[in-house]
Amino acid sequence: MTFLKGRSILWLLIPAAFVVPFLWDWSEKPKPVFLEESSNPDYYLTNTQTIEFNSQGQVARRFSSDKTLHYIDIAQTHLQSPKLSMSTEQNQQWHVSANSAISNELSEQLTLDGMVEITFESQRQSNAVLSMPKLLIDFASQTASTAEPLRLETDLYLLTATGMDADLQKNTIEFKSEVISQEK
Template identity: 30%
Template sequence: MNWRIVGIIVLLFGLGLLLVLRPFSDDDEEGAATATKLMQPDFTAYGLETKIFESYGALAHQIRSEEMAHYNQIGLTELKQPKYSVFSQDGTETWQVSAEQGTFYDDKTLILERSVEIQALLESSPIQRIMTEYLVIDLANESMSTEYPVIMRGPQVVVRGDGLSADMSAEIMELKRHVKTVFQPKS
């Protein structure tokens, strides 16, 4: 066999191996995810509560979690089984949001994931439960949003949609895209 052909085959094999291994790849997302997994938390707490107060002293928000792991370097706290509570100006707990896991960032953004359920605590609320798989809560602006499918349940209605935006201070909630509504009148 000709040495040139052997050299070309070896060169092509080497280039193919480089493409498969990609040692020069600079994938920031993979690197950041790996760094977070390898990073040790600054502290871990169990059964901890975080309370956020209004400027005049009233309790506005509360976050409880079975387990919290805080990473000071990257400014986030991982939460297991978090429960987020919203309080009215008179101190009444109006909504409770729970999920399997969550992340609380230093900029007062709370991201909840997997089996997210928003429960109305006032019986007079026309919507009693809202379910989705992902929810972003901006505590600074008192807003909630998701692009994921949403199911809203009330005493006599079930509403399905894609995406939700809510202004907690104005008590306004809006589906981004309505899919289906089923009325269930009482007999």
């Protein structure tokens, strides 16, 4: 009898020897290092400047930043102290500056953050300065928008509002709500 008891334990250990490695194989495997999303940029630039020309060879946009960090995994470029200048067909100038910005490469959008300031220069009209905490510029549609409180100041008046949509080609701005205007 003791001979059969020893063999039955042996017969139970043989299937267990196959089950344990099988269950071990089903355990979660770690991702390979090269597949993990990196928090490090794939390149880093300082004091960069980009100039874009239109079909007539004139400067259409000029862009500069103190520091540029590009992340290929998320298709974004992070910028410190960005400055953007755009010219319209009527030779009017838009200048945009902020503390930081994120450029989404797939959507052609630039999100400016922190002390965003837009200056509009025109020979026929007085210059205007528009300031807000955050702004989204869409280069594909040549529009800009924000839902944040903003302030528009010229030589003649001061305007405050919450939210706006701007057409950069037509030089038009539509304020959304809480619009208060006063003469200086």
